[in-house]
Amino acid sequence: MRALNQLAGIVEAELRALAREAGVFIFVVFFPFMFSLLTYGAGQALTGGEASPTQWFYQLIGFTIMMIALTMSSSSAWYFRRGMMTGRLEYIFAAPVSPLTAVLSSALTSVIFNIASFIVVAAIGVIAVYGPYYLVNVIGVILFLALALLPVIGFNLLVGILTIFFREPEPVTNLINAVVSSVSGFTYPIILLPNFLQILGQVMPYSHIVNGARDILAGSFKYVQLSPHLFLLGYLIIGLIVFRVGEITYVRKSGVHW
Amino acid sequence: MSGRAAFIGRVAAELEKGLIIYSRYRIWLLSDLISWPFWTIFFFLSFLMYSPSLLSSQYHLNAFTWSFFTFILVSSFMWASNFLATSAQEGILEYVIMTGSSIREHMLGRSVVSFIDLAVGGPVLLLISAAGFGTKISVAYPHLMLVSLVLASAFFYFFSSMLAALLVSLRSPWIIINVAQFIIPFTSGAIPVEVLPPEIRSTITYSPFFYVIHPIVASATGQYFMPPVLVFMVGGILCLAIYLASRVLEDALLRRALRHGKFTLF
Amino acid sequence: MSAIACEDLKKYYRVKVRRSFFNRIDSVIKALDGVSLEVEKGVVFSLVGPNGAGKTTMVKILSTLLLPDAGWAQVGGYDVVRQAGRVRRIIGLVLAPDKGFYARLTGLENLVYYGRLYGLSKGEATRKAKELLELTGLGEDGMRLFEEYSLGMRAKLSIAKALINDPEIVFLDEPTIGLDPLSARRIRNLIKDLAAKGMTIFMTSHNMWEVENLSNTVAVLKSGKVVAKGSPSELKERLKLTYRVEVEVISEKTPDTSLPVITGERGYPVVTVTTDKPSEDLVKVIDEMRSKGYSIGMVRVQEPSLEEVLTQVLSS
Numbered sequence: 001m002r003a004l005n006q007l008a009g010i011v012e013a014e015l016r017a018l019a020r021e022a023g024v025f026i027f028v029v030f031f032p033f034m035f036s037l038l039t040y041g042a043g044q045a046l047t048g049g050e051a052s053p054t055q056w057f058y059q060l061i062g063f064t065i066m067m068i069a070l071t072m073s074s075s076s077a078w079y080f081r082r083g084m085m086t087g088r089l090e091y092i093f094a095a096p097v098s099p100l101t102a103v104l105s106s107a108l109t110s111v112i113f114n115i116a117s118f119i120v121v122a123a124i125g126v127i128a129v130y131g132p133y134y135l136v137n138v139i140g141v142i143l144f145l146a147l148a149l150l151p152v153i154g155f156n157l158l159v160g161i162l163t164i165f166f167r168e169p170e171p172v173t174n175l176i177n178a179v180v181s182s183v184s185g186f187t188y189p190i191i192l193l194p195n196f197l198q199i200l201g202q203v204m205p206y207s208h209i210v211n212g213a214r215d216i217l218a219g220s221f222k223y224v225q226l227s228p229h230l231f232l233l234g235y236l237i238i239g240l241i242v243f244r245v246g247e248i249t250y251v252r253k254s255g256v257h258w
Numbered sequence: 259m260s261g262r263a264a265f266i267g268r269v270a271a272e273l274e275k276g277l278i279i280y281s282r283y284r285i286w287l288l289s290d291l292i293s294w295p296f297w298t299i300f301f302f303l304s305f306l307m308y309s310p311s312l313l314s315s316q317y318h319l320n321a322f323t324w325s326f327f328t329f330i331l332v333s334s335f336m337w338a339s340n341f342l343a344t345s346a347q348e349g350i351l352e353y354v355i356m357t358g359s360s361i362r363e364h365m366l367g368r369s370v371v372s373f374i375d376l377a378v379g380g381p382v383l384l385l386i387s388a389a390g391f392g393t394k395i396s397v398a399y400p401h402l403m404l405v406s407l408v409l410a411s412a413f414f415y416f417f418s419s420m421l422a423a424l425l426v427s428l429r430s431p432w433i434i435i436n437v438a439q440f441i442i443p444f445t446s447g448a449i450p451v452e453v454l455p456p457e458i459r460s461t462i463t464y465s466p467f468f469y470v471i472h473p474i475v476a477s478a479t480g481q482y483f484m485p486p487v488l489v490f491m492v493g494g495i496l497c498l499a500i501y502l503a504s505r506v507l508e509d510a511l512l513r514r515a516l517r518h519g520k521f522t523l524f
Numbered sequence: 525m526s527a528i529a530c531e532d533l534k535k536y537y538r539v540k541v542r543r544s545f546f547n548r549i550d551s552v553i554k555a556l557d558g559v560s561l562e563v564e565k566g567v568v569f570s571l572v573g574p575n576g577a578g579k580t581t582m583v584k585i586l587s588t589l590l591l592p593d594a595g596w597a598q599v600g601g602y603d604v605v606r607q608a609g610r611v612r613r614i615i616g617l618v619l620a621p622d623k624g625f626y627a628r629l630t631g632l633e634n635l636v637y638y639g640r641l642y643g644l645s646k647g648e649a650t651r652k653a654k655e656l657l658e659l660t661g662l663g664e665d666g667m668r669l670f671e672e673y674s675l676g677m678r679a680k681l682s683i684a685k686a687l688i689n690d691p692e693i694v695f696l697d698e699p700t701i702g703l704d705p706l707s708a709r710r711i712r713n714l715i716k717d718l719a720a721k722g723m724t725i726f727m728t729s730h731n732m733w734e735v736e737n738l739s740n741t742v743a744v745l746k747s748g749k750v751v752a753k754g755s756p757s758e759l760k761e762r763l764k765l766t767y768r769v770e771v772e773v774i775s776e777k778t779p780d781t782s783l784p785v786i787t788g789e790r791g792y793p794v795v796t797v798t799t800d801k802p803s804e805d806l807v808k809v810i811d812e813m814r815s816k817g818y819s820i821g822m823v824r825v826q827e828p829s830l831e832e833v834l835t836q837v838l839s840s
Contacts, residue, residue: 027433034437035304038444043308045454046318051308059304171289178293182300188307193299194390264643271640275629282628282669349623352589353685356612357641518537519581519590 003101010105011112018113028067028117033124036060039187057129059187061217064121065210066186068114068145072107072152073180074173076160079106099247100157100240107156111149115142126217140216148212151205151232154239161246186210205232268359269366276367280374287378294379295386301326302391317479319393321450324478326387327380328410328448328471333439334375335414341368342422343431346520351426355515361508365419372418373411398480405490406473413470413497420504423511447472451483459483466500469493527693527724528563528586530597535581535590535748555581556592557748563741568715568725570735572834573745579728580619582745583697586726587617600692613642616686616694621679621701627671631662631681634670635688642689649688656684661710676707683711687718694718696727700734712738732831742830744837752837756830763836765828767802771795771809772821779818783809792821 018025036059043051079102119138126134155176162172183190183197184206190198201207208228215221280287302322312318342365345351354364387393397403421438425431446467451459462468463483469492476482482489535556540548555578563569571579584590586599588608596603602610625634632653639649657666660680665673673681679699686694696715700708708731715738719725729735735742736756744752744759752759772794773779779793788794795813799805802825810820 027437031437034440038440039304039308041458042305042444042449045449045458046305046309046312049455055308059307171285174293175289178296178300182296182303187300187304192303192307192310192313197299267643267645268641270646271637275626275633275637278633279626279628348625348627349620350626352619353617353624353638354641356587356589356615356617357638357689358609358612358643359641516589516591519584 003098006098006101007105007108010102011109014106014109015112018109025113025117028114029120032060032063032067032121035063036187053129057125057217058214060125061122061214062186062210064118065145065213066181066184066206068111068118068149069152069180069184069186069206069209070177071110071114072149073155073176074159075107075110076103076156077163077173079103079160100243103157103160103243104153107153115145118142118145122217130218134217134219137217137219140221141213144212144216144221145209147226148205148209148229148232151229151235152209154235154237157239157243161243180204180206183207184210205229205235208232265363268357268363272359272363272367273370276370279367280371290375290379291382294382295390298326298383298386299390301329302387313391316394318450318453319387319391320396321453321475321479323384323387323393323395324475325443325448325450327383328474329439329443330379330383331376331407331410331474332414332443332448332467332471334372334379335369335411335418336421336435336439336442338365338368338372338415338418339421339425340431340435341365342426343428346426352520355512361423361511362419362504365415365422369415369418372415376411397478399477399486402473402486403477406470406477409490409493409497410470410474413493413500416497416500416504420500420507423504423507426511442467443471447475447483450475450479450481452479452481466496469496525565525601526562526598527565527567528561528569528597528599528726530586531560531595533559533582533585533595533597534593535578535585536593554748556585558595559745559748559750560595561743561750561753563724563726565724566719566722567740568719568727568738570739570742571726571728571745572730572732572735572742572830574838577745578748579745580697581748583617583619583695583726583728587615587695588612589617613689614692616689616691618679618682618686618694618696618699620697621682621699622675624685625670625678625681628669630667630669631673631677631684632657632666634681635666635684638685639688644688652688653684656687659687660684660714661707675702676704679703679711680707683714691723693724693726696725698728698730700729700731708734732829732834736830744834746838752833756833759830759833759837760828763833764800765832765836766798766800767828768826769797769799769802769806769809770822770824770826771806771813772823773813774819774821779813780816781812788822790821 036056039059040051040056043055119142122138122141123135126132126138159172159176179200183193183201184204185201186206190201190207193201208225212221212225212229215225305322306312312322342351342361345354345364351361351364355361384395388395421435425434428434446462446465448471451462451472454462469489472483473486473489473493476486476489533556534554537553537555539551539553541551542548553576557578559578559582571582573579581590585592586597586604588599588604588611591605596605598604599611600614602614604611625631626637629637632650635653635656636646636649639652640646642649644652654666657663660683662677662680662684665677670678670681679702683696683699686696699715700711703711712734715725715727719738719740725738727735727738740755742752742754742756742759743750752762754762770788772788772790772792774792777793778785779795781795783795783797785793785795795809797805797809806823806825810823813820
């Protein structure tokens with residue numbers, strides 16, 4: 001109960017802070033449109049006007065989910081970084097709060113924030129391409145994402161622990177973001193990639209998430225597509241174990257409890 | 259010390275500082291070197307998804323490689339604009355102004371990093387394109403390419419100074435930079451003009467950035483949209499104009515900062 | 525000629541007060557509301573007052589980083605608005621002691637950087653920077669990255685930076701804030717030395733003991749106005765603050781007197797007088813006790829502190 005209270009407290013404070021920066025929300029909503037329209041324009045040019053709206057929608061949804069995935073994968077790293085820079089981390093740990101609660105709160109905040117932006121982007125995209133009738137599918141995607149994003153929390157925990165040890169999240173998150181973005185088929189089918197990158201893309205959870213979300217929105221999702229996600233939950237378990245091991249190692253190494 | 263010698267001393271100090279700080283972020287450089295190939299693949303395929311057959315056209319692969327080269331150039335200078343906001347937030351800018359140095363001189367320290375980014379990132383991109391996609395990298399007019407790169411670097415250095423002065427008071431300037439780094443090159447000549455529909459071709463010539471971005475891609479492909487002399491003349495004039503605009507904006511920033519007692523608005 | 529002079533300086537800030545998420549109202553803060561001051565050369569001048577009184581605004585105007593709305597100010601004989609460039613050449617400044625440096629440069633590299641921006645050659649800047657690192661007690665720590673510095677080290681580096689251009693006048697905005705006693709003492713000694721060499725120091729501080737010990741002149745700022753000014757002793761006299769005179773009587777019994785008597789630290793009775801004429805009353809008490817045949821032990825006169833001055837001025 002106490003952990004839940006703490007989690008709610010941190011999430012509320014983080015969301016309040018985010019609410020004061022409307023520019024960030026506008027950016028998160030605007031950026032997928034900008035990117036997908038830019039590539040759509042280029043696609044029109046390259047194909048002599050034969051680029052289709054469904055291709056644009058493919059990239060719009062893919063890019064939006066890519067932003068959610070990248071933010072989620074690095075949210076704890078940035079949480080630690082911001083906390084270390086502002087001194088807030090010390091106050092939170094002095095509360096006392098379990099590091100896991102703090103990290104999960106941060107991940108939950110980014111999920112809420114990004115899902116809110118996804119709803120706006122997906123709703124506009126669905127209306128533009130498939131018509132308002134398909135809007136109900138957005139709800140289905142939200143439910144799907146609630147399950148499918150759980151393995152990403154595993155990644156998030158892993159990156160978070162790396163931040164504590166390396167002190168700088170940027171190089172680590174930049175690298176992970178680059179790999180995840182390019183091999184997960186967010187904005188193009190992964191069959192365009194060399195074979196070994198295709199395998200890497202399928203081993204990670206992201207390509208399954210984005211394909212599932214697209215299929216739900218288009219009304220072509222089959223329940224059998226859920227089965228890989230159950231296996232992918234292994235990432236969450238691995239993340240929790242690594243985080244715990246990292247926590248214990250940190251305490252032993254520094255002699256300081258979090 | 260004479261005014262000229264003092265100026266040279268200040269510029270040298272800014273450049274040396276920029277180089278030292280850059281050398282202290284070695285892990286960053288390593289991360290960038292590994293990340294760039296993946297980002298290149300991402301952007302390449304995001305564009306070519308619409309026409310995967312172009313992956314087998316050497317002409318288009320070469321042209322698109324140089325498109326992304328211009329993206330690296332524009333992007334690295336655009337991110338230099340963020341430096342001034344950081345400098346203001348860390349209380350450095352006020353002390354720098356106290357020394358009698360100018361914002362433009364202060365920006366030099368960060369711009370040296372942009373030059374290094376381009377000098378390292380550019381060739382890495384060409385290598386990735388050649389190794390990963392089998393592109394035969396070629397430059398149709400090497401001498402014009404050299405002039406184009408100098409012109410574009412000078413233009414975007416002044417542009418980043420100007421942008422920095424505009425963004426310094428914002429809490430999250432990265433949002434604007436993040437958007438602009440894509441919009442500017444890809445709507446102003448980074449995409450080879452010859453692959454665009456005729457109505458778009460003439461439209462993009464209204465963008466002032468076209469005259470410094472298009473020459474890079476065109477020097478590689480050999481497909482200048484208008485006579486090179488005309489392009490470079492307009493590019494040179496625009497470079498001068500952006501230099502003057504950056505001076506005016508820096509003065510305005512300084513006046514505003516002196517009225518408020520701080521460079522940021524928060 | 526004064527080192528610093530200003531007359532009728534005014535600076536107002538327009539701010540938005542957030543009452544709720546949607547309700548914001550405009551408000552005006554009078555940071556400086558007609559301040560006139562004069563600071564002699566080679567003195568330590570302290571500006572004190574509560575938070576938000578306008579101290580930092582004053583420092584920023586005098587150091588050319590802020591334009592006043594009205595009035596004029598001169599530093600080193602130069603107008604801070606029209607001759608800002610000349611003012612900047614002759615002053616040193618510490619604003620926030622923990623800010624203003626590149627985290628990934630060492631203390632020495634940061635100092636050399638600023639030295640070169642002031643026009644020193646690299647050799648000169650390095651020599652001067654090393655000298656200042658020694659002077660401020662940073663010494664070998666100058667070779668460490670700024671991001672590894674403690675708050676005290678950062679404050680010392682800030683002062684070193686303020687001196688890199690051999691200024692005539694130094695502005696220090698709360699230079700010892702957050703420092704441990706030893707570091708603070710080192711900074712105070714440094715300020716005394718600089719003043720002894722003829723440098724003018726204009727400082728702000730919340731540490732009244734420090735202000736009292738360092739300053740030749742103190743001005744009290746309240747809501748943007750100077751409400752008291754003078755040397756620490758002048759201020760005490762002017763405000764007629766009371767002294768406490770204590771005379772210990774070597775006796776087992778309470779002495780026969782109409783004055784208040786308390787038991788002292790050594791167990792003897794102590795006759796106490798609260799007065800604004802300590803010398804006269806001390807003699808009177810001693811004479812009275814002696815005339816009654818008592819032996820006098822310890823004698824103590826407790827001066828009012830500058831903190832009491834500030835409290836009285838601000839509460840009046």
